Amino acid sequence: xxxxxxxxxxxxxxxxxxxxxxxxxxxxxxxxxxxxxxxxxxxxxxxxxxxxxxxxxxxxxxxxxxxxxxxxxxxxxxxxxxxxxxxxxxxxxxxxxxxxxxxxxxxxxxxxxxxxxxxxxxxxxxxxxxxxxxxxxxxxxxxxxxxxxxxxxxxxxxxxxxxxxxxxxxxxxxxxxxxxxxxxxxxxxxxxxxxxxxxxxxxxxxxxxxxxxxxxxxxxxxxxxxxxxxxxxxxxxxxxxxxxxxxxxxxxxxxxxxxxxxxxxxxxxxxxxxxxxxxxxxxxxxxxxxxxxxxxxxxxxxxxxxxxxxxxxxxxxxxxxxx
Amino acid sequence: xxxxxxxxxxxxxxxxxxxxxxxxxxxxxxxxxxxxxxxxxxxxxxxxxxxxxxxxxxxxxxxxxxxxxxxxxxxxxxxxxxxxxxxxxxxxxxxxxxxxxxxxxxxxxxxxxxxxxxxxxxxxxxxxxxxxxxxxxxxxxxxxxxxxxxxxxxxxxxxxxxxxxxxxxxxxxxxxxxxxxxxxxxxxxxxxxxxxxxxxxxxxxxxxxxxxxxxxxxxxxxxxxxxxxxxxxxxxxxxxxxxxxxxxxxxxxxxxxxxxxxxxxxxxxxxxxxxxxxxxxxxxxxxxxxxxxxxxxxxxxxxxxxxxxxxxxxxxxxxxxxxxxxxxxxxxxxxxxxxxxxxxxxxxxxxxxxxxxxxxxxxxxxxxxxxxxxxxxxxxxxxxxxxxxxxxxxxxxxxxxxxxxxxxxxxxxxxxxxxxxxxxxxxxxxxxxxxxxxxxxxxxxxxxxxxxxxxxxxxxxxxxxxxxxxxxxxxxxxxxxxxxxxxxxxxxxxxxxxxxxxxxxxxxxxxxxxxx
Numbered sequence: 001x002x003x004x005x006x007x008x009x010x011x012x013x014x015x016x017x018x019x020x021x022x023x024x025x026x027x028x029x030x031x032x033x034x035x036x037x038x039x040x041x042x043x044x045x046x047x048x049x050x051x052x053x054x055x056x057x058x059x060x061x062x063x064x065x066x067x068x069x070x071x072x073x074x075x076x077x078x079x080x081x082x083x084x085x086x087x088x089x090x091x092x093x094x095x096x097x098x099x100x101x102x103x104x105x106x107x108x109x110x111x112x113x114x115x116x117x118x119x120x121x122x123x124x125x126x127x128x129x130x131x132x133x134x135x136x137x138x139x140x141x142x143x144x145x146x147x148x149x150x151x152x153x154x155x156x157x158x159x160x161x162x163x164x165x166x167x168x169x170x171x172x173x174x175x176x177x178x179x180x181x182x183x184x185x186x187x188x189x190x191x192x193x194x195x196x197x198x199x200x201x202x203x204x205x206x207x208x209x210x211x212x213x214x215x216x217x218x219x220x221x222x223x224x225x226x227x228x229x230x231x232x233x234x235x236x237x238x239x240x241x242x243x244x245x246x247x248x249x250x251x252x253x254x255x256x257x258x259x260x261x262x263x264x265x266x267x268x269x270x271x272x273x274x275x276x277x278x279x280x281x282x283x284x285x286x287x288x289x290x291x292x293x294x295x296x297x298x299x300x301x302x303x304x305x306x307x308x309x310x311x312x313x314x315x316x317x318x319x320x321x322x323x
Numbered sequence: 324x325x326x327x328x329x330x331x332x333x334x335x336x337x338x339x340x341x342x343x344x345x346x347x348x349x350x351x352x353x354x355x356x357x358x359x360x361x362x363x364x365x366x367x368x369x370x371x372x373x374x375x376x377x378x379x380x381x382x383x384x385x386x387x388x389x390x391x392x393x394x395x396x397x398x399x400x401x402x403x404x405x406x407x408x409x410x411x412x413x414x415x416x417x418x419x420x421x422x423x424x425x426x427x428x429x430x431x432x433x434x435x436x437x438x439x440x441x442x443x444x445x446x447x448x449x450x451x452x453x454x455x456x457x458x459x460x461x462x463x464x465x466x467x468x469x470x471x472x473x474x475x476x477x478x479x480x481x482x483x484x485x486x487x488x489x490x491x492x493x494x495x496x497x498x499x500x501x502x503x504x505x506x507x508x509x510x511x512x513x514x515x516x517x518x519x520x521x522x523x524x525x526x527x528x529x530x531x532x533x534x535x536x537x538x539x540x541x542x543x544x545x546x547x548x549x550x551x552x553x554x555x556x557x558x559x560x561x562x563x564x565x566x567x568x569x570x571x572x573x574x575x576x577x578x579x580x581x582x583x584x585x586x587x588x589x590x591x592x593x594x595x596x597x598x599x600x601x602x603x604x605x606x607x608x609x610x611x612x613x614x615x616x617x618x619x620x621x622x623x624x625x626x627x628x629x630x631x632x633x634x635x636x637x638x639x640x641x642x643x644x645x646x647x648x649x650x651x652x653x654x655x656x657x658x659x660x661x662x663x664x665x666x667x668x669x670x671x672x673x674x675x676x677x678x679x680x681x682x683x684x685x686x687x688x689x690x691x692x693x694x695x696x697x698x699x700x701x702x703x704x705x706x707x708x709x710x711x712x713x714x715x716x717x718x719x720x721x722x723x724x725x726x727x728x729x730x731x732x733x734x735x736x737x738x739x740x741x742x743x744x745x746x747x748x749x750x751x752x753x754x755x756x757x758x759x760x761x762x763x764x765x766x767x768x769x770x771x772x773x774x775x776x777x778x779x780x781x782x783x784x785x786x787x788x789x790x791x792x793x794x795x796x797x798x799x800x801x802x803x804x805x806x807x808x809x810x811x812x813x814x815x816x817x818x819x820x821x822x823x824x825x826x827x828x829x830x831x832x833x834x835x836x837x838x839x
Binding site (some may be wrong): 034 | 461483484486490491492494506595597599602603604607667669672673819821822824
């Protein structure tokens with residue numbers, strides 16, 4: 001094993017642990033910003049960690065007719081989201097894990113998690129679980145193609161579906177403004193809102209069981225299972241925002257080869273840039289949520305259709321302008 | 324006379340509002356109700372009483388209202404077969420009241436179509452009736468299951484969603500059975516009664532003052548309205564008029580209760596469409612008002628501040644200034660927030676057209692109060708039967724014709740501003756007087772009195788019957804939710820399931836008030 005490889009593995013490990021540790025903080029930051037925008041003082045940045053600690057200390061309650069599927073789903077969910085977060089180049093481009101899966105596989109990983117949570121929701125047979133699973137499938141079936149289109153636009157620019165290559169092409173080659181990416185960026189924001197159960201598609205803070213989508217699916221989970229599901233949700237939000245950063249504002253990320261030579265200077269810069277971008281993205285997300293009201297579920301197809309349209313427009317523009 | 328019918332002899336009751344009472348035979352019940360209904364009148368309340376101790380068997384009491392005032396009919400029923408003709412064909416809203424009267428007292432409507440239990444769950448068995456004087460609580464214990472035959476909807480793809488009585492949020496318990504196809508609601512059936520506490524039975528062992536406290540706790544959000552209605556009924560029996568200052572203070576309390584609840588509801592309505600910003604802002608305002616209540620009157624919700632004969636708390640000159648400043652603050656902020664709600668496309672998209680009750684249906688169902696006024700049902704006791712001091716206030720009634728969530732929001736805003744105006748006027752008119760309450764310790768024997776107050780939700784009615792010693796023998800508090808719960812079932816038809824919480828909140832009905 002060369003030093004490069006050893007360092008690469010070290011960085012991979014470092015990033016994987018960093019995202020797991022940081023993800024709840026991002027959720028806490030978004031919630032805190034939401035509270036400030038509503039004139040509330042808010043629960044503090046560390047509230048998600050406190051919630052996780054509380055949930056891990058509780059005794060789990062299981063529905064009598066829950067099958068093993070219901071039990072294992074939180075672990076699968078957490079695993080999928082962690083894997084996704086490990087694939088995305090967050091602090092450095094050449095991570096040994098990254099080439100293992102390209103963007104299409106990444107979409108697949110998200111889909112796998114979704115299939116399991118939807119099945120688990122229907123597994124216990126309550127009306128709400130099924131209701132939530134049905135709505136989740138409606139939303140994701142519309143969001144997924146839009147997400148793929150966004151990825152295709154980016155991969156056309158860099159001639160690769162590998163995320164490290166895309167990021168490298170966008171971040172470290174000659175600085176060019178890509179109009180196609182602007183359209184893809186808008187589409188991505190819409191997909192991010194829908195996929196992470198945010199307003200205007202879903203309301204993460206609601207207690208009204210009849211209106212829920214994501215929350216309806218996890219109503220029957222408790223204790224450590226719920227903790228894992230919540231943590232996975234945080235990871236998912238973190239992963240999506242990281243994808244957004246990687247595709248649209250990758251500047252500052254450590255270069256290919258940076259590991260070997262000047263990692264001592266590239267890495268602190270990369271982490272600093274990442275934190276600044278996450279803080280801004282979280283604040284922007286909460287601002288969007290403060291301004292929007294939740295739309296009726298049957299308006300979701302129009303909303304997500306717009307995302308798909310924008311992403312396709314991005315593709316077309318790439319072909320027309322070659323940029 | 325409020326009705327022209329040779330078989331019905333009515334006598335006017337003394338008191339603050341125009342009310343008549345009379346005894347009629349069971350056979351005259353349907354024609355009398357029909358003539359009131361034809362004249363545009365409504366059924367307000369229906370309750371029964373056990374008068375066997377006075378050798379009179381049972382009695383059914385029906386309170387109707389038309390443009391002249393309240394009409395209280397007393398229908399004596401025989402001991403052995405306490406039945407009366409069904410009036411739910413004339414007033415659909417009577418259905419649940421009749422079923423509740425059976426559950427509690429064993430008097431029943433013959434020829435009725437719906438004889439399912441209503442208030443009774445598994446707490447006592449079907450053959451025993453808590454409001455009968457010979458009821459033995461120990462013997463009525465039951466291990467029965469709480470089965471209830473819901474109406475089934477059949478068809479391809481139709482399924483049921485059962486919601487409650489335990490909900491994901493902290494709200495009162497009620498069960499809602501939705502029959503849906505996809506997301507579309509075909510039918511909703513409510514099952515209430517989970518908060519039945521035996522309030523009416525409890526009244527029987529209380530004196531006048533204790534009863535006032537209990538009346539104020541029938542439905543906490545309407546404590547002022549209930550306490551005033553109870554006091555009005557007692558004052559009507561005893562022919563006592565509270566001092567002027569007390570009456571003005573009562574109106575002040577009632578308007579403050581209305582303002583607080585409208586603020587809270589407007590916040591909730593924002594929250595239900597995920598506009599948490601609106602929720603937080605309205606609740607800051609509500610909290611400010613409640614804190615002022617606590618500081619100036621000693622209770623956030625003004626509980627027990629209205630007592631039979633008057634009020635229990637005064638308002639000093641310096642405190643008036645606090646309330647005027649609060650008024651100005653509320654007017655400014657609510658106007659701003661109304662602008663935000665009105666111009667927010669997402670919010671209006673959710674509000675407009677959701678949960679619509681057309682005026683014609685509203686009239687048929689006897690929709691009342693705020694929800695009724697949003698569907699062109701122009702009933703407001705403060706306007707039509709103004710008791711003092713409303714006779715000097717010239718209240719402007721807020722009505723709207725669309726009958727959807729947006730209309731109920733508009734009516735709430737309009738009433739809020741009107742209440743703020745009234746509060747100003749009340750403060751200007753508040754006479755200075757040291758006497759806060761007229762003496763009223765005990766009620767005369769064999770009395771019957773009725774009080775009706777336009778609470779924030781609608782008309783709250785309290786009826787008091789006294790026995791030979793002047794004790795409370797039967798007290799019936801009636802909440803406007805009785806009228807409006809059935810209407811909610813109609814409002815959601817054809818709407819999508821996720822809109823139900825919003826529609827429900829736009830009515831914001833009381834569970835406790837109707838479960839008793």
